[in-house]
Amino acid sequence: MTETTNRPALAPASEEAAQSRLPQVFSTSGLLLFYLVLFGAWEVIVPALGVKAYVLPVPTAIVKSLYAGLTTGTFVVDLGITFFELIVGYIIAVVTGLVIGGLIAEFRFFERAVYPLVVALQSVPKIALAPLLLIWFGFGLQSKIIMAALVAFFPMLVNTVNGLRAYDADMYELFLSLKASRWQQLRYLKLPAAVPFLIAGLDVSFVLALLGAIVGEFVGASKGLGYTVLQLQFTLDTAGVFAILVILGLVGVAGHTIISALGKRVAFWQAANIGRR
Amino acid sequence: MDTAISLSDVTKRFTRKGLPAVHAVDRVSLEVSDHEFVCVVGPSGCGKSTLLRILAGLTPVTEGRAAISGETVVSPRQDVGIVFQKPVLLPWFTVFDNIMLPIKIYGLSEEKASAAARQLIELVTLTGFEKSYPHELSGGMQQRVALARALVHDPKMLLMDEPFGALDAMTRQVMNVELMRIWETRKKTVLLITHDIAEAVFLADRVFVMSARPGRILETLQIELPRPRRLQAMTDPRFADYVQHIQKLLGLDESAAMLGH
Numbered sequence: 001m002t003e004t005t006n007r008p009a010l011a012p013a014s015e016e017a018a019q020s021r022l023p024q025v026f027s028t029s030g031l032l033l034f035y036l037v038l039f040g041a042w043e044v045i046v047p048a049l050g051v052k053a054y055v056l057p058v059p060t061a062i063v064k065s066l067y068a069g070l071t072t073g074t075f076v077v078d079l080g081i082t083f084f085e086l087i088v089g090y091i092i093a094v095v096t097g098l099v100i101g102g103l104i105a106e107f108r109f110f111e112r113a114v115y116p117l118v119v120a121l122q123s124v125p126k127i128a129l130a131p132l133l134l135i136w137f138g139f140g141l142q143s144k145i146i147m148a149a150l151v152a153f154f155p156m157l158v159n160t161v162n163g164l165r166a167y168d169a170d171m172y173e174l175f176l177s178l179k180a181s182r183w184q185q186l187r188y189l190k191l192p193a194a195v196p197f198l199i200a201g202l203d204v205s206f207v208l209a210l211l212g213a214i215v216g217e218f219v220g221a222s223k224g225l226g227y228t229v230l231q232l233q234f235t236l237d238t239a240g241v242f243a244i245l246v247i248l249g250l251v252g253v254a255g256h257t258i259i260s261a262l263g264k265r266v267a268f269w270q271a272a273n274i275g276r277r
Numbered sequence: 278m279d280t281a282i283s284l285s286d287v288t289k290r291f292t293r294k295g296l297p298a299v300h301a302v303d304r305v306s307l308e309v310s311d312h313e314f315v316c317v318v319g320p321s322g323c324g325k326s327t328l329l330r331i332l333a334g335l336t337p338v339t340e341g342r343a344a345i346s347g348e349t350v351v352s353p354r355q356d357v358g359i360v361f362q363k364p365v366l367l368p369w370f371t372v373f374d375n376i377m378l379p380i381k382i383y384g385l386s387e388e389k390a391s392a393a394a395r396q397l398i399e400l401v402t403l404t405g406f407e408k409s410y411p412h413e414l415s416g417g418m419q420q421r422v423a424l425a426r427a428l429v430h431d432p433k434m435l436l437m438d439e440p441f442g443a444l445d446a447m448t449r450q451v452m453n454v455e456l457m458r459i460w461e462t463r464k465k466t467v468l469l470i471t472h473d474i475a476e477a478v479f480l481a482d483r484v485f486v487m488s489a490r491p492g493r494i495l496e497t498l499q500i501e502l503p504r505p506r507r508l509q510a511m512t513d514p515r516f517a518d519y520v521q522h523i524q525k526l527l528g529l530d531e532s533a534a535m536l537g538h
């Protein structure tokens with residue numbers, strides 16, 4: 001007999017994770033050193049080459065500007081506004097993407113009536129709609145929220161549709177053999193199978209919602225990070241522009257990190273399988 | 278004894294636009310009694326799985342009639358448990374929840390069934406793995422979960438499509454002995470499909486031998502080996518006779534010789 005059946009529970013996941021860590025070269029201190037050298041070189045070489053500060057500021061100037069903006073609170077207020085637009089737009093995109101995607105995946109009527117329409121609308125560059133949204137919804141937060149939602153909606157929708165169809169054919173047959181209702185198929189088979197797709201949709205949509213909010217602010221706003229970037233550009237405060245880019249980058253990274261951590265937790269079976277391969 | 282399964286002149290043709298029809302099954306008739314263990318053997322593509330899918334209510338017959346307990350099969354039935362060739366476990370469910378899936382879908386009392394599920398886990402020797410996920414199990418263990426799942430709502434009948442086909446020879450023998458044991462204690466009607474002749478002879482009361490496509494029943498063999506059967510049954514001289522006989526029916530003796538076996 002090849003297997004003893006009363007083995008204890010399998011080794012905890014952490015052990016597997018430990019084995020798949022990055023090799024020693026990329027350890028935390030190694031990475032730190034790498035960036036230190038990179039930014040150090042930037043700091044020294046760029047001014048030495050005679051590049052003006054308004055073209056490419058040195059890292060310390062960017063940090064200073066970032067610090068000032070955060071401590072005086074101007075960046076904080078802007079961040080709050082942009083973040084609000086981003087989150088509300090994102091939630092709208094996610095909810096509508098899930099609902100319409102679910103309808104399209106589950107009902108042929110919606111697939112035939114709505115999907116082509118959505119795809120056609122998708123091919124319009126939505127950024128070009130920003131001026132129109134401004135006319136319709138004004139200079140307030142509303143037009144930015146809608147811009148964010150518009151840009152983030154499609155990936156969520158497509159991932160929902162594809163995800164709900166990504167179930168295994170043999171599993172579907174199992175459900176048929178048990179005479180499972182459509183609701184049961186959705187609940188026990190299609191939705192769980194869609195989770196990795198939904199996570200991917202959430203991830204892509206988040207960054208796009210941020211993009212939408214910023215573009216909305218570019219076109220016409222009186223506050224927010226996108227507006228402030230333009231103001232800083234007019235005054236040739238390039239270090240300030242970079243400081244805001246840093247903030248935007250951090251927001252994007254934070255969103256991505258949270259969503260993929262969530263994904264690993266919810267779609268644990270997938271992470272486990274990939275770890276095995 | 279009552280008739281558990283009856284096929285009368287069942288023919289199945291697959292038709293698709295622009296393609297010639299595939300004649301998979303040709304006028305197959307057979308009867309299986311309650312509590313009988315029968316095996317269907319035949320070459321690949323002869324329509325074994327098609328027969329099982331017809332009985333499972335997953336595909337309709339083209340001609341003829343398939344009946345279970347005297348009722349024509351029109352859709353899947355709750356008194357039938359199915360074990361597919363692959364385990365087909367839901368990766369997001371634990372072993373226990375996978376076994377309980379039919380209970381959930383049928384809307385039966387989970388409280389009552391969980392005792393049955395625990396008994397089955399013991400029966401298929403998976404005690405201690407209730408909370409494991411499928412990816413943490415070996416192929417043989419996964420297939421035992423599938424077996425327990427097929428039995429959890431206590432169906433009268435088990436349909437099995439090469440349930441251990443994907444396993445290595447050794448694990449497969451272990452599983453066959455276990456299956457024997459389960460069948461002896463639970464007394465279900467079992468129809469098991471295989472292309473392993475020795476497996477069929479070892480397990481079955483009767484073996485239906487099918488021809489190459491279009492699949493027909495070439496012969497029905499009554500296996501007179503004593504029960505309960507354990508692996509020693511394979512050393513019985515009659516065992517070898519049955520196997521040889523079926524090999525001859527399928528024309529395997531010559532091709533085996535040609536392959537130098």
Ligand SMILES: Nc1ncnc2c1ncn2[C@@H]1O[C@H](COP(=O)(O)OP(=O)(O)OP(=O)(O)O)[C@@H](O)[C@H]1O
Nearest residue numbers: 291299301320321322323324325326327328472490
């Ligand atoms: N859905 C289908 N559409 C068209 N043809 C099919 C379909 N299912 C099966 N067939 C054909 O019917 C024939 C019998 O298939 P079946 O799966 O029943 O064979 P089998 O005896 O189970 O073979 P194996 O031992 O390889 O599993 C094959 O020629 C196959 O191509």
Ligand SMILES: [Mg+2]
Nearest residue numbers: 325326327438
């Ligand atoms: Mg088959």
